[in-house]
Amino acid sequence: MPEILVTNDAGELAEQARTLASTIIATAIDQRGVANIALSGGSTPGETYRLLAESGLDIEHCRWFFVDERCVAPDNERSNYRAARRELFESAKISDAHVFRMLGELGAEAGARAYTEVLDAELGAGAPMDLVIAGLGNDGHTASLFPGTGAVRLPGRVVAVTPGGELEPRISLGRDMLLASRRVLLLVSGAGKRSALVQALAAGDEDVIPARIYLAAPAGVVTVIMDAAAQG
Numbered sequence: 199m200p201e202i203l204v205t206n207d208a209g210e211l212a213e214q215a216r217t218l219a220s221t222i223i224a225t226a227i228d229q230r231g232v233a234n235i236a237l238s239g240g241s242t243p244g245e246t247y248r249l250l251a252e253s254g255l256d257i258e259h260c261r262w263f264f265v266d267e268r269c270v271a272p273d274n275e276r277s278n279y280r281a282a283r284r285e286l287f288e289s290a291k292i293s294d295a296h297v298f299r300m301l302g303e304l305g306a307e308a309g310a311r312a313y314t315e316v317l318d319a320e321l322g323a324g325a326p327m328d329l330v331i332a333g334l335g336n337d338g339h340t341a342s343l344f345p346g347t348g349a350v351r352l353p354g355r356v357v358a359v360t361p362g363g364e365l366e367p368r369i370s371l372g373r374d375m376l377l378a379s380r381r382v383l384l385l386v387s388g389a390g391k392r393s394a395l396v397q398a399l400a401a402g403d404e405d406v407i408p409a410r411i412y413l414a415a416p417a418g419v420v421t422v423i424m425d426a427a428a429q430g
Contacts, residue, residue, distance in 0.1 A: 200420035212245035226328035239278030251289035266342035267300035306358035306367035338407035342368035
């Protein structure tokens with residue numbers, strides 16, 4: 199079962215996430231000389247990224263990857279890379295050489311293949327992320343593993359996902375890659391996430407609530423940081 203931390207509000211959630219992320223990053227650098235961090239999109243992590251940018255990170259020994267990306271150009275307003283660049287990379291003056299974005303403009307299938315090659319080259323085949331900052335959707339998705347798509351069951355470090363409806367195709371880290379991470383911080387904010395969170399913390403079909411994958415992580419890997427509104 200994941201560790202659960204409850205904060206008073208979204209601001210305190212971001213502060214708690216920044217504190218934990220900073221400690222995890224510093225430990226990775228101390229133990230292995232580098233910290234490999236994967237970032238999610240969405241509104242909840244944004245304030246955490248802004249706080250990280252101000253926290254005096256050892257940016258020369260951090261490398262930044264992505265949990266998922268929409269199949270859009272990097273300057274598109276819906277690009278996760280664009281958001282991270284605005285909220286973290288530019289503010290902290292992080293070099294492009296330390297940032298490894300998903301190439302959403304290639305399309306889902308080609309983009310997933312390309313990012314698999316990036317991870318194999320930069321991390322080594324089978325090597326884990328030191329930290330994944332993840333989120334939870336109102337429908338129970340995490341990363342871009344959407345309910346009812348079978349994406350949560352796909353093999354591979356990186357998978358192509360077609361959510362359907364009006365949503366763009368996506369590139370996403372796969373279940374096995376997420377669960378192989380040394381640490382995962384799952385950030386959950388707002389009353390709109392309450393039902394999905396309750397279901398994510400209860401055993402059941404992962405294709406119905408993909409965030410249930412975190413129940414399968416080893417003890418001490420996943421920390422869920424929620425605010426009071428999400429807890430209910």
